[in-house]
Amino acid sequence: MRHLLTAADLSKDDALLILDTAEEMARLTDRAVKKLPTLRGRTVVNLFFEDSTRTRTSFELAAKRLSADVINFAAKGSSVSKGETLKDTALTLEAMGADAVVVRHAESGAPHRLATAGWIGAAVINAGDGTHEHPTQALLDAFTLRRHLTNGRGDLTGQRVVIAGDVLHSRVARSNVLLLRTLGADVVLVAPPTLLPVGVDGWGVEVAYALEPVLPKADAVMMLRVQRERMNASFFPSAREYARRYGLDVARTRLLPEHAIVMHPGPMNRGMEITADVADSPRSVIVEQVANGVLVRMAVLYLLLGGATPAVGGPLVSSTSSAAETVS
Amino acid sequence: MSVAWLLRGGRLLGGDPTDLLLRDGLVAATGADATRDAPSGTRSLDVDGLVVLPGLVDLHTHLREPGREDAETIETGTQAAALGGFTAVHAMANTDPVADTAGVVEQVYRLGREAGWCDVAPVGAVSVGLAGTQLAELGAMADSAARVRVFSDDGHCVADPVLMRRALEYVRAFDGVIAQHAQEPRLTEGAQMHESPLAGRLGLRGWPAVAEEAIVARDVLLAEHVGSRLHVCHVSTAGTVEILRWAKARRVDVTAEVTPHHLLLTEELAATYDPRYKVNPPLRTADDVAALRAALADGTIDCVATDHAPHAAEDKDCEWGAAAFGMTGLETAVSVVQAAMVDTGLLDWAGVAERLSAAPARIGRLTDHGHRVVAGAPAHLTLVDPAARRVVDPSSGASRSRNSPFTGATLPGQVVATFLRGHARVLDAALCEPEPQPVRA
Numbered sequence A: 001m002r003h004l005l006t007a008a009d010l011s012k013d014d015a016l017l018i019l020d021t022a023e024e025m026a027r028l029t030d031r032a033v034k035k036l037p038t039l040r041g042r043t044v045v046n047l048f049f050e051d052s053t054r055t056r057t058s059f060e061l062a063a064k065r066l067s068a069d070v071i072n073f074a075a076k077g078s079s080v081s082k083g084e085t086l087k088d089t090a091l092t093l094e095a096m097g098a099d100a101v102v103v104r105h106a107e108s109g110a111p112h113r114l115a116t117a118g119w120i121g122a123a124v125i126n127a128g129d130g131t132h133e134h135p136t137q138a139l140l141d142a143f144t145l146r147r148h149l150t151n152g153r154g155d156l157t158g159q160r161v162v163i164a165g166d167v168l169h170s171r172v173a174r175s176n177v178l179l180l181r182t183l184g185a186d187v188v189l190v191a192p193p194t195l196l197p198v199g200v201d202g203w204g205v206e207v208a209y210a211l212e213p214v215l216p217k218a219d220a221v222m223m224l225r226v227q228r229e230r231m232n233a234s235f236f237p238s239a240r241e242y243a244r245r246y247g248l249d250v251a252r253t254r255l256l257p258e259h260a261i262v263m264h265p266g267p268m269n270r271g272m273e274i275t276a277d278v279a280d281s282p283r284s285v286i287v288e289q290v291a292n293g294v295l296v297r298m299a300v301l302y303l304l305l306g307g308a309t310p311a312v313g314g315p316l317v318s319s320t321s322s323a324a325e326t327v328s
Numbered sequence B: 001m002s003v004a005w006l007l008r009g010g011r012l013l014g015g016d017p018t019d020l021l022l023r024d025g026l027v028a029a030t031g032a033d034a035t036r037d038a039p040s041g042t043r044s045l046d047v048d049g050l051v052v053l054p055g056l057v058d059l060h061t062h063l064r065e066p067g068r069e070d071a072e073t074i075e076t077g078t079q080a081a082a083l084g085g086f087t088a089v090h091a092m093a094n095t096d097p098v099a100d101t102a103g104v105v106e107q108v109y110r111l112g113r114e115a116g117w118c119d120v121a122p123v124g125a126v127s128v129g130l131a132g133t134q135l136a137e138l139g140a141m142a143d144s145a146a147r148v149r150v151f152s153d154d155g156h157c158v159a160d161p162v163l164m165r166r167a168l169e170y171v172r173a174f175d176g177v178i179a180q181h182a183q184e185p186r187l188t189e190g191a192q193m194h195e196s197p198l199a200g201r202l203g204l205r206g207w208p209a210v211a212e213e214a215i216v217a218r219d220v221l222l223a224e225h226v227g228s229r230l231h232v233c234h235v236s237t238a239g240t241v242e243i244l245r246w247a248k249a250r251r252v253d254v255t256a257e258v259t260p261h262h263l264l265l266t267e268e269l270a271a272t273y274d275p276r277y278k279v280n281p282p283l284r285t286a287d288d289v290a291a292l293r294a295a296l297a298d299g300t301i302d303c304v305a306t307d308h309a310p311h312a313a314e315d316k317d318c319e320w321g322a323a324a325f326g327m328t329g330l331e332t333a334v335s336v337v338q339a340a341m342v343d344t345g346l347l348d349w350a351g352v353a354e355r356l357s358a359a360p361a362r363i364g365r366l367t368d369h370g371h372r373v374v375a376g377a378p379a380h381l382t383l384v385d386p387a388a389r390r391v392v393d394p395s396s397g398a399s400r401s402r403n404s405p406f407t408g409a410t411l412p413g414q415v416v417a418t419f420l421r422g423h424a425r426v427l428d429a430a431l432c433e434p435e436p437q438p439v440r441a
Helices: A012-029 A053-065 A086-096 A110-116 A135-149 A171-182 A228-232 A239-246 A286-305 B032-037 B074-083 B102-115 B138-143 B161-174 B197-202 B209-226 B238-249 B260-264 B267-272 B286-298 B333-342 B349-363
Strands: A043-048 A069-074 A100-105 A123-129 A160-164 A186-190 A206-208 A220-223 A261-263 A324-327 B005-012 B017-023 B026-030 B043-046 B051-054 B056-061 B086-091 B119-122 B177-180 B230-232 B254-258 B381-391 B410-420 B423-427
Touching (some): A053 A286, A100 A110, A135 A286, B017 B032, B074 B102, B102 B119, B102 B138, B138 B161, B254 B286, B260 B333, B333 B349
Parallel strands (some): A220 A261, B086 B119, B230 B254
Antiparallel strands (some): B017 B026
């Protein structure tokens, strides 16, 4: 695997290798000195055409824990809005000697284009593209599910995961459906019919228009963020109606089995798709998802860049080598 | 007067070999008469094995001049047309400035004549600035030296039903036609590709078939109601074909075109996220392609029109969402039609002549084009080698732009020669010397 553009690129073995490697990373960084020398001398560029402090920070931390040099290339505005074009940005990064480019872009397929247009030779990692995919989010979600449901081992066969909310515009949902099915889980999508994509019946998932019937058999429920701009586009009548019909509140949470967990990719609209009580409840693993994100991204960077020194068992180095700088 | 040409052994409309004499801008004689009547100094050309067609007519070409001469000029666009076998092209109105006045359409017409590669029939905008609110001066464009008969806001749909009705009615005064770009604007806001399960997976906003069909259905009803002539641009869906079939059965005065790319390519190409495959209307499904081919074969769709849409490199060498819609098409049209229609047995070469010459000339009211190749007809001819195979390479073509979806593909057929008023514009699949054509006052 040279790039990570879509969760569809991952075979079951690939996915399990990443998740198992992430578990190794967890053991190795669970010490006073969290740093590994694996990617010393390699350059990872965070190329973010959209603001996303949490994803960017997560990738930055992951790369730094592997001793890579990290450059945050905040490319404000895409070629649509008269900024530098994706191509020229790519050529610039190539000239700087980037080994991996972590890209977030508002246009679906921009990472795919970056990887295949012949502009750069670096490994490309999709950190979220338009309404297409966000594969490392799916990996961190699978990692979190495994830890809670299968003792951090093996696949997710027989586990039932409910994903609820704006599936139509959600890159998180697309990547999760692909990866969870690869790992053997049963996926149920819950949304108003206006927020389900054309062809969802071919995704190999169950579809429901209400949470109540599906929660009692769920092992996990993942709530998707509903963007504010959807509210004035007739996808649903009002924010209040959406919250009443599709929000995860305490009463609906009581329908879940005892062991089931509540997830959210963040950032949350408290009071919209999830109530504060539920978000802060013991069965919420939302904060843990963030921590797991760093581990999974370490594993992806390590496996894609094929670190010269072994990821596991190598000597630890002190935390002085890499520095992040921002290129505007 | 110009040199006379004796074309020996060409297969007229794919039939038996015959000779043709071109003299004084006309087909002077055919068969045995051709050799007998050839004056001294006649140039003789052995065209054994080539299919002879009447000069092709494109109802839908974007020449980009004035305004985007970096993407195409009237000179380069008509060179590409000549290489593709066209002797007349209709130049769409979405230039900058928009072709919505007599001044602009006359300029486009004259530049075409001065270049002399093929005739340029300017299309006039339906509405001022293509804005869809106020009728452009359609009568002034019709009365101008450009003699505009086709009016279109192509690139935009005439979405306002009242404006569409008035336009349909108004152009009856000078036998004009409204060529509608059928795209319901609200149903296609931000649309990037065909709305389908694939679009759902790729995260690209869909352009649903219903957005085309709803407008075509409305427009054929309007055309019937007011008794006017309607032309539907670049039909792309099986549903539109059904509506056209229904309308024609009711004797509604409607014609329609299909592009070469919609006859051959399908939406799966969008999965590459390569903007060469981004076009409006979008590439659709294999079922749509099959329906379009059948409709072109049975005449429900009257003609093939290229929708040649050249774009500067930077408008395609980018991410899908930022890229411009459109594909070049003039230089590959005959090959694509051969692959999709002739080699599949759906259309013979006589059918190609009807769909790419006679029908578009009739719809555009180009009295000088689309004639049968008989003694006395204007000497607009296209010679095709159907046995040729070629790898498409836009960098070797005449178009200033390279956004062909067929780059690198092997296609059948090659336009070997094109004659305009008896002047060779293309010989041995290469351009001849420029030869300006007479300008109407």
